[in-house]
Amino acid sequence: MDEKEAIAPPSATGRQIRPTSPYARTTGKIWGRGNQGKRPSMIDFRTNPDQYKHWKLSFDGPVATLAMDVSEDGGLVDGYELKLNSYDLGVDIELYDAIQRLRFEHPEVGCVMLTSAKDRIFCAGANIRMLGTSSHAWKVNFCKFTNETRNGMEDASDYSDQKYLCVINGVAAGGGYELALAADHIMLVDDGSSSVSLPEVPLLAVLPGTGGLTRVVDKRHVRRDHADYFCTLTEGIKGKRAVQWKLVDEIVPRSKLQEKATERALELAAKSKRPKDAVGIKLTPLEVTYGDNEITYGTLSATIDRDLGVATITLHAPADPPPSGIDDIHAQGDKFWPLAFARDMDNFIVHMRTNEPEIGTWVFKSSGNAENLAAADQALLDNADDWLVREITLYLKRTLKRLDVSSRSVITLVEPGSCFTGTFFEFVLAADRSYMLDGTFEGSNLPPAAVRMTSMNFGPLPMCNGLSRMETRFLDDPEKVEDAKAEMGSDLDAEAADELGLVTFIPDDIDWEDEVRLAIEERAHFSTDALTGLEASLRFAGPETLETKIFGRLSAWQNWIFQRPNAVGEEGALKRYGTGKQAHFNKERV
Numbered sequence: 001m002d003e004k005e006a007i008a009p010p011s012a013t014g015r016q017i018r019p020t021s022p023y024a025r026t027t028g029k030i031w032g033r034g035n036q037g038k039r040p041s042m043i044d045f046r047t048n049p050d051q052y053k054h055w056k057l058s059f060d061g062p063v064a065t066l067a068m069d070v071s072e073d074g075g076l077v078d079g080y081e082l083k084l085n086s087y088d089l090g091v092d093i094e095l096y097d098a099i100q101r102l103r104f105e106h107p108e109v110g111c112v113m114l115t116s117a118k119d120r121i122f123c124a125g126a127n128i129r130m131l132g133t134s135s136h137a138w139k140v141n142f143c144k145f146t147n148e149t150r151n152g153m154e155d156a157s158d159y160s161d162q163k164y165l166c167v168i169n170g171v172a173a174g175g176g177y178e179l180a181l182a183a184d185h186i187m188l189v190d191d192g193s194s195s196v197s198l199p200e201v202p203l204l205a206v207l208p209g210t211g212g213l214t215r216v217v218d219k220r221h222v223r224r225d226h227a228d229y230f231c232t233l234t235e236g237i238k239g240k241r242a243v244q245w246k247l248v249d250e251i252v253p254r255s256k257l258q259e260k261a262t263e264r265a266l267e268l269a270a271k272s273k274r275p276k277d278a279v280g281i282k283l284t285p286l287e288v289t290y291g292d293n294e295i296t297y298g299t300l301s302a303t304i305d306r307d308l309g310v311a312t313i314t315l316h317a318p319a320d321p322p323p324s325g326i327d328d329i330h331a332q333g334d335k336f337w338p339l340a341f342a343r344d345m346d347n348f349i350v351h352m353r354t355n356e357p358e359i360g361t362w363v364f365k366s367s368g369n370a371e372n373l374a375a376a377d378q379a380l381l382d383n384a385d386d387w388l389v390r391e392i393t394l395y396l397k398r399t400l401k402r403l404d405v406s407s408r409s410v411i412t413l414v415e416p417g418s419c420f421t422g423t424f425f426e427f428v429l430a431a432d433r434s435y436m437l438d439g440t441f442e443g444s445n446l447p448p449a450a451v452r453m454t455s456m457n458f459g460p461l462p463m464c465n466g467l468s469r470m471e472t473r474f475l476d477d478p479e480k481v482e483d484a485k486a487e488m489g490s491d492l493d494a495e496a497a498d499e500l501g502l503v504t505f506i507p508d509d510i511d512w513e514d515e516v517r518l519a520i521e522e523r524a525h526f527s528t529d530a531l532t533g534l535e536a537s538l539r540f541a542g543p544e545t546l547e548t549k550i551f552g553r554l555s556a557w558q559n560w561i562f563q564r565p566n567a568v569g570e571e572g573a574l575k576r577y578g579t580g581k582q583a584h585f586n587k588e589r590v
Helices: 089-105 128-132 136-160 175-181 200-204 212-219 224-230 239-244 254-271 326-335 337-355 370-382 387-404 422-429 469-473 478-486 494-499 509-525 528-538 546-561
Strands: 015-017 042-044 055-060 063-068 111-116 120-123 163-168 170-173 185-189 250-252 294-296 300-305 310-316 361-367 409-414 433-436
Touching (some): 042 337, 055 089, 063 254, 089 136, 089 387, 111 120, 111 254, 120 175, 136 175, 136 387, 136 546, 163 175, 163 254, 170 175, 175 212, 185 254, 212 224, 212 546, 250 254, 310 337, 310 509, 326 337, 337 370, 337 387, 361 509, 409 422, 422 469, 433 494, 433 509, 469 478, 528 546
Parallel strands (some): 063 111, 111 163, 120 170, 163 185, 185 250
Antiparallel strands (some): 015 042, 055 063, 300 310
């Protein structure tokens, strides 16, 4: 790379908006709360193709082309230029939006061609100036979101049969190559200069932040010795060696690149089982209201206690029975309750992770009609073969996975009036700790708290480890899974839920307030770093998968390496990159 501005994965433009405080505009640095008392501008994850600054989306029958064309002056904050198709969070927000729209709005698309609109440069990765001026929390959350976006591409390929072809028409460095690694097939132009590289170790003293190392050896099966050489080589690998080492799938002369790329895209699209004559649904703008300490969506609401660092989130079951017939589901489009809830919860999670980094405990409650919620689950299960229903269920799965990998303590409270049925019951299973009231509150006319399982709790919504949350809970005792399944459809009181192992504690009215209060308050007094490590270590029992490895290594490696002086100290590689001065490294191994 002759321009010193990049290394890592692509992103997209989120708008900065100014609701009422606590958000204030900052420039030049991306601050995490607590950095010199400054707070970041609020990043709005809502966007659409008409607002894209960095991507061009076009269609030709069964093939969509997603071309990266990053606007140099389109960064989320001042202080850096997005040269050479390098990216910040804003670039990936657009990419994430495009991937979602391709799945829901374009069922006819069987292949997405991912390429660059710039000549001789595919993507130089995450912008180094941005990384060098960002807080540690910002860097880690940025990497987490880009990881989830790339996992979303692979999810579209594996479960929606929408394949990705990456056409590298120039240099793909760091995150640029990591973006390519998420595709099913990688095509590299063979022109003597175009290459792929992961130069984070030699240039920046960090590691690829979005699954590069894991995908090289676990997905593409590159030999360990080849991978070691590749990941310590600044200039990267090109041509025949890139194919021989399995870093790309094929090389093509520049003169034939467009012709060969079109041919390969049509081949992939022809193999897809997506419904070529189906009509997609429009993802309309998401409606959300931000207050000082309140956030309101159509299907959930949240209040924030800033002193304790706690968000209390209430999930709202559908007010009316949802449609069960497939034509009516399609007619409702993104207003169909399960899809509306997935979109709201997805947006809420990324908003909180990015804009409310000090709100470390999320307490989930629920309200509404259990019958309507059970009917919504049944509509998904009864119409599981339909392409749209499949996409909605997969979206719910991805959203709950996003909750699992969020570095937040999750506590779920099952009270009289709650509606933890089916999909909502996943929030009980996903909790680090759950409390269910045994009996009723004194003076209340509400019936005792109850939970109800549906078939959604036994397979359609797996975690990153490939198991359902129920299977993960009872990893060593599959008989307990069967015991729980035998009670599917029944309203279970606290004693029954406790007997089945579905909740953590069942205090009565006398002890409820104190036990819940102590559980929440103690989290505010623990080290947030220790809690993050604790939660990440405990949540993913069972099989190791590509996803668990990527997120586990992000939590361990990047969380640690991004804080080391060799990378971010005043004489570290991230600080001195592009200055002409050599980084100074402490040589101790620890």
